[in-house]
Amino acid sequence: MSFARASVWTASSTLTKILCGLVIIKLLAVTYGPEGIGLASNYRQLITVLSVMAGAGIFNGVTRYVAEYQDDSHQLRQLSATASTLVLGAGMLIALVFLLCADPISQGLFGHSDYAPVIRYLAFLQCGIGWANLLQAKLKGIKDARSNALIIIAGCLLAVPGYLACWAIGGFTGALVGLAVVPAIALLPAAYFYQRSTSERLGPLRFGWDSEMARRLLKYTLMTGITAVTLPLAWVVMRHQLADYNDWQAVGLWQGVASVSDAYLQFITATFSVWLLPALSRLQEKKAIAGEIRRTLLRVIPAVAVLSFGVWLLRDQVIALLFSHQFTAMRDLFAWQLPGDICKVAAYVFGYLVIARGSLRAYVLTEITQFCLLLATSHWLIAEHGVVGAVQAYCITYVCYLLLVVAAFFYWYRK
Numbered sequence: 001m002s003f004a005r006a007s008v009w010t011a012s013s014t015l016t017k018i019l020c021g022l023v024i025i026k027l028l029a030v031t032y033g034p035e036g037i038g039l040a041s042n043y044r045q046l047i048t049v050l051s052v053m054a055g056a057g058i059f060n061g062v063t064r065y066v067a068e069y070q071d072d073s074h075q076l077r078q079l080s081a082t083a084s085t086l087v088l089g090a091g092m093l094i095a096l097v098f099l100l101c102a103d104p105i106s107q108g109l110f111g112h113s114d115y116a117p118v119i120r121y122l123a124f125l126q127c128g129i130g131w132a133n134l135l136q137a138k139l140k141g142i143k144d145a146r147s148n149a150l151i152i153i154a155g156c157l158l159a160v161p162g163y164l165a166c167w168a169i170g171g172f173t174g175a176l177v178g179l180a181v182v183p184a185i186a187l188l189p190a191a192y193f194y195q196r197s198t199s200e201r202l203g204p205l206r207f208g209w210d211s212e213m214a215r216r217l218l219k220y221t222l223m224t225g226i227t228a229v230t231l232p233l234a235w236v237v238m239r240h241q242l243a244d245y246n247d248w249q250a251v252g253l254w255q256g257v258a259s260v261s262d263a264y265l266q267f268i269t270a271t272f273s274v275w276l277l278p279a280l281s282r283l284q285e286k287k288a289i290a291g292e293i294r295r296t297l298l299r300v301i302p303a304v305a306v307l308s309f310g311v312w313l314l315r316d317q318v319i320a321l322l323f324s325h326q327f328t329a330m331r332d333l334f335a336w337q338l339p340g341d342i343c344k345v346a347a348y349v350f351g352y353l354v355i356a357r358g359s360l361r362a363y364v365l366t367e368i369t370q371f372c373l374l375l376a377t378s379h380w381l382i383a384e385h386g387v388v389g390a391v392q393a394y395c396i397t398y399v400c401y402l403l404l405v406v407a408a409f410f411y412w413y414r415k
Contacts, residue, residue, distance in 0.1 A: 006145035006275045013149035014270045018263045020156035022322050024163050024182065025259055028175060029323045034252030036172065038243070041255045042109045043118070043176055045235055049228045050122075051183050055130025056090035057224030058083060058217040059137035060277065060355050065216065066141025066202065067278035079217075080138070081208025086217060087134050088207065091127040098123035118176045125177075128184035135190040138202045145274045147193045155186030216358070223355070223363045230371035238378045242390055250387040256323055257333045257391060261341050264311055268304050268345055272352055280356035286413055289353065293409075296349050304345045308338040333391045340395035347402040350409050362408075369404060373397040 029037055052059070062083050069075040098105065102119040106112070132155075139147045159182040166178030194205070239251050276296055283289050311318060315334045319327050354362045377396050381389030 006143060007271055009145040009149040010271045010274055011267055013152035014266045016153045016156045017270075018266055020159055020182070021259075022263060023160055024179070026322055027163075027167065029256070029327065031167075031175075032172060033324070033326050034249040034256070036252075037255055038239075038248035038250075038252035039110065040176060040179070041239060041251060042236055043115075044179060045232050046109060047122075047180055047183065049232050050094075050126045050129055050180075051133070052224050053228045054091065054094065054126040055087035055133055056218070057221045057228065058086055059133045059220075060224070060273070061217045061220030061358070062134065062137040063140045063273065063277055064220075064281040064356060064358065065213075066138050067143075067281040070142055075213075076202075077204060078208070078210040078213045080202070080204055081206055082210050082213040083134060083217060084205060085207045085209055086214065086221075087130050091130045094126055095123040098126070115173060115176065118173055121177045122180050125180040125184040128187040129180075132184070132187040132190045135194040135205075136186075139194070139197070140274050141278055142202065143275060143278050144197070147197065148274055151186060151189045151193050154189035154192075155183075158185045158188065159183075219358060219360055220355075222360060226364055226367045230367045231374070234371050234374040234378075237375060238382065238390055238393070241378065241382050242387060245382055246386050253327060253330050253333065254387050254390045256319075256327050256330050257337050260311065260318060260322065260334075261337055264307050265304070265341055265345060267307065268300050269348065272348065276349070276352050277356055280353055290413055293349060293353065297346065300349065301342065301346055304342050308341055312338055329387075333388065336388070336391040336395045340391070340398045343395075343398040343402040347398060347405050350405040353409070366401075366405065370397065370401055373400055 025037075028040065032039075062079070065079050066076070069079060098119050102116040102123075103113040105119045106114065106116040109115070132151075136148055136151060139151075162181045162185050163175070163178035166174040166181060168174070170177060194202070239254075242251050242254060276292075279292055280289060283292060312334050315331050319330055323330070351366060354366060374393060374397050377393035378390060381393045381396075383389070385392060
């Protein structure tokens with residue numbers, strides 16, 4: 001599939017996913033206000049972490065090796081069997097931890113243990129997230145953007161009524177459970193489209209074990225685990241720091257701006273895992289890799305710049321449409337958030353090269369760099385400027401981070 005066709009399918013599914021997410025955030029904002037958004041922010045961060053870590057976090061590795069081994073049936077069978085075993089084992093382990101530690105996890109996320117039942121529901125829902133991710137990762141490996149897009153679209157169509165049902169039954173507690181239902185319910189369409197696929201390049205869905213293949217995949221577990229620990233921890237520290245200097249309403253305003261960024265950036269970044277990662281995984285020559293990155297930057301940077309400028313121009317309408325009058329103070333935060341978004345996307349193009357190469361050392365360095373930059377800038381700026389300081393820290397972090405990864409890329413290319 002060409003980049004253009006892949007982009008069309010990805011854009012269609014991303015639009016559906018964004019609309020689904022914004023409907024849910026709108027319901028949460030209208031019903032519970034900035035305080036409800038702020039209170040749910042750490043729990044939403046946990047779901048985001050589980051979206052990549054459920055099932056051992058091996059999915060970028062699965063995509064990479066399916067792309068690399070799709071013409072080698074023996075290696076592909078070993079990959080598929082080992083990946084399935086890892087997803088099953090990791091899902092059972094995470095579920096056990098969540099069930100046994102529901103009270104302290106609730107205490108850490110919400111400040112009390114009243115929402116421990118939510119954590120117990122999440123223990124089972126994360127298993128669905130893991131299996132859905134595995135099936136989609138295999139389809140991404142062969143650049144099947146159409147099936148991936150249809151999985152996302154169907155999942156979103158099921159997710160909204162699923163969230164509404166949870167909310168109607170359980171109020172705010174049910175709404176929290178519903179937030180986890182949204183990614184987990186994608187397992188249903190993922191299983192359907194995977195079963196329909198007759199491609200031999202996907203590998204059979206069965207259990208087995210190959211030590212060498214497990215070693216390769218578990219390297220991606222470490223990479224994903226670093227991401228799951230560093231950046232979310234930085235966001236949690238920043239939220240609590242902002243709540244101490246202001247209140248949870250300020251945290252809600254900041255999270256509102258971040259939600260808008262997450263929504264529109266999906267139009268750009270969703271294509272990375274479907275197209276850019278498999279493409280870089282199959283390339284070996286530095287000149288060809290540099291050419292692919294250059295073409296990607298020329299495609300995505302103008303697009304994200306236009307989108308971010310449009311969001312800035314229409315920020316009042318965006319706030320009114322997606323949130324409520326209680327979020328009006330958000331309008332002054334976009335001027336710092338949006339330049340940070342552009343630099344973040346540009347930096348992540350280079351980051352996918354690290355993933356495709358499977359360089360654990362380089363990946364750890366990039367994640368720790370982001371973590372340290374965020375903590376250092378936010379510690380200074382939140383104390384000085386409150387909620388504006390939070391978005392200033394985000395912007396400065398990704399400007400510096402982009403400069404560092406570009407310098408690292410040229411060093412690697414010329415070495």
